[in-house]
Amino acid sequence: MVPEPSPKLPITLLIIARNEAAAIGRCLDSVPFAAEKLVIDSGSTDGTQEVCRQHGARVVHQDWLGFGPQRNFASTQAQHDWILVLDADEALSPELAAEIQQRLPQLMQSSNAGAILRRQTWYMGAPMRWYRPMVGERMGRLYHRGRARWTDVRVHESLRFDGPTPTFEHPFIHLNNPTLVHKQLKTLRYAELKARDWLDRGKPVQMWMTPLVYIAAFIKDYLIRLAFLDGWRGYVVSQTAAAYAVYKRMRYYEMQRNPESRDMAAELLHGYGLDP
Incomplete structure (x- = not known):
């Protein structure tokens, strides 16, 4: 029927x-x-x-x-x-x-x-x-x-x-994200977008916090948010989140130090259909 x-x-x-x-x-x-x-x-x-x-x-x-x-x-x-x-x-x-x-x-x-x-x-x-x-x-x-x-x-x-x-x-x-490759491409785009928002707001560059950010982000996801109970997939998702937290700060630092990198990165991402 x-x-x-x-x-x-x-x-x-x-x-x-x-x-x-x-x-x-x-x-x-x-x-x-x-x-x-x-x-x-x-x-x-x-x-x-x-x-x-x-x-x-x-x-x-x-x-x-x-x-x-x-x-x-x-x-x-x-x-x-x-x-x-x-x-x-x-x-x-x-x-x-x-x-x-x-x-x-x-x-x-x-x-x-x-x-x-x-x-x-x-x-x-x-x-x-x-x-x-x-x-x-x-x-x-x-x-x-x-x-x-x-x-x-x-x-x-x-x-x-x-x-x-x-x-x-x-x-x-x-x-x-059907694969980690898709996830990493998305991470690059999201980091670019976040860094550009920080540029608009004039957020201070605080590279000295980067190691602490990684540790805090990993512990928050892996332990506090219980990712460890999902086995190795939990480890992967926690590591990926912590790496993203660090990378967007490094990319923002690069944008400030080398403004030409903004257009260069935007052109590269556009080639992958990932406009920032």
Whole structure:
């Protein structure tokens, strides 16, 4: 028997993407109840736009503005005030999809600004079981665009709500970086974005703190956040996080000492489709 299609709800599924053809179809299909599926594409060259259209999405082009500004621009393009944001490598679990369909009508009639969702991360081909940032991580992803706004930063953006935000029970799924190669490329881009934010704010260079930052970041993730209970995968994720904490500070120091490196690095990253 062919299952009946899900009734549509007046909400926009919103995704910002570039070169996500391999993953984005799964993401779009996981939200069958959204009346609109909207993808803001910043210049894909791998056929992402066509994949999105095949899965029922409307595609709008916008040159890359940085994560926060890109998401705020995207909110203005939606046809509905209520918005669900996912990344291309994320998807609703069937349980969360059913919960949203059940609770969303009441949420829309309330004065709530949005809702908090929990994220379950898969790492190296399996779900993490203990590492706290990857098990039930609380994230603002469902919101009324008149009562919430993304922070205007280039990376590590977050939603700022103007009103109550209940929490949904079931998680959505994050297939985190299919390989460590993908992770390292993303780390280079995120570090570049963070360093440019620091430049805008005139943050002091404090290279003397770098060794302490590495130790503190590794201990926080490996011990305090329980990564050690996930075995060697926990070690890898802790080491990667600590290395990122150090690298972005070294890169910021280089930007200050050798300003020409900013354009050189941006050109190199652009060649990999990773515009800072």
